[in-house]
Amino acid sequence: MKIFTKEELSYFNGENGKPSYIAFEGKVYDVTKSFLWMGGKHQALHRAGEDLTDALKDAPHGSEFIKRFPMVGVLKD
Amino acid sequence: MAKVTREMVERSGVNVDKLVELLVKNAAAELTTFYYYTILRVNLIGLQGEGLKEIAETARIEDRNHFEALVPRIYELGGSLPNSMKEFHDMSACPPANLPDSPNDVEGILKILVEAERCAVRGYTQICNMTAGKDHRTYDLALSILHEEIEHESWFSEFLGEGPSGHFLRRGETSPFVSKFLR
Ligand code: HEM
Numbered sequence: 001m002k003i004f005t006k007e008e009l010s011y012f013n014g015e016n017g018k019p020s021y022i023a024f025e026g027k028v029y030d031v032t033k034s035f036l037w038m039g040g041k042h043q044a045l046h047r048a049g050e051d052l053t054d055a056l057k058d059a060p061h062g063s064e065f066i067k068r069f070p071m072v073g074v075l076k077d
Numbered sequence: 078m079a080k081v082t083r084e085m086v087e088r089s090g091v092n093v094d095k096l097v098e099l100l101v102k103n104a105a106a107e108l109t110t111f112y113y114y115t116i117l118r119v120n121l122i123g124l125q126g127e128g129l130k131e132i133a134e135t136a137r138i139e140d141r142n143h144f145e146a147l148v149p150r151i152y153e154l155g156g157s158l159p160n161s162m163k164e165f166h167d168m169s170a171c172p173p174a175n176l177p178d179s180p181n182d183v184e185g186i187l188k189i190l191v192e193a194e195r196c197a198v199r200g201y202t203q204i205c206n207m208t209a210g211k212d213h214r215t216y217d218l219a220l221s222i223l224h225e226e227i228e229h230e231s232w233f234s235e236f237l238g239e240g241p242s243g244h245f246l247r248r249g250e251t252s253p254f255v256s257k258f259l260r
Pocket of ligand 1: 022023024031033034035036037042043045046052053055056058059060061065066069170171172192195196197199200203
């Protein structure tokens, strides 16, 4: 299982054809294939390449949507 | 742009650029849903499908009304719609409500319809949360749309066997909540 530092994760921000990875509760998910994460942006408010654990608390949905996507690694604290 | 309108919203602490982007994304979701629902409605045929046609049509027309009602607010706040329809489609706040692989699959169509409504309910809840007590006009608009989206969700959910919706179908005019923004 790949271990990502925050800096390594930030590369996967979906910009310029790069994959979109997001971290949630210590796990890293690949959301590149999601229509709702195109270009690494989600609902005008969130960006890929970041740890979004806290951000989900204010979202109008839970983690069930995230867990549908492939887990590609873990985030180093 | 309505200069003082925008200034008042900014001064209330709302990030207006983000709010406008969200309104444009939701306007895109409404117009694209209007389009995709046309195809879904056309395919609601036969003994099972025919009974759903009417509510699918009401939801379709009301989603178009939501698009119409959102556009003036986007421009008042200094935003705009993209020139490209293709770009507009791809920035939608909700995924495309595509016809299932088997067009005769009425339950499959119902699931697409209910998921689309649930996505909209989430989106307008977010806009209400962002604007409550701050941007009164956007809040009023988003809340009016939310009322209608919740009713759509409840209609489709009832047909899926998830329990009673507690609602009748529309009697008379469409968009009982949003119509004040369409005059
Ligand atoms: C507060 C801002 C947010 C809003 C307004 C928002 C809104 C939405 C909406 C409307 C959907 C579609 C749900 C449906 O189909 O019913 C969605 C899906 C999703 N959201 Fe969020 N969300 C937010 C924050 C987040 C955060 C912080 C994360 C990550 C931690 C996240 C991850 C996802 C994922 C992975 C999906 C599924 C995408 C797909 O199935 O293609 N969202 N979000």
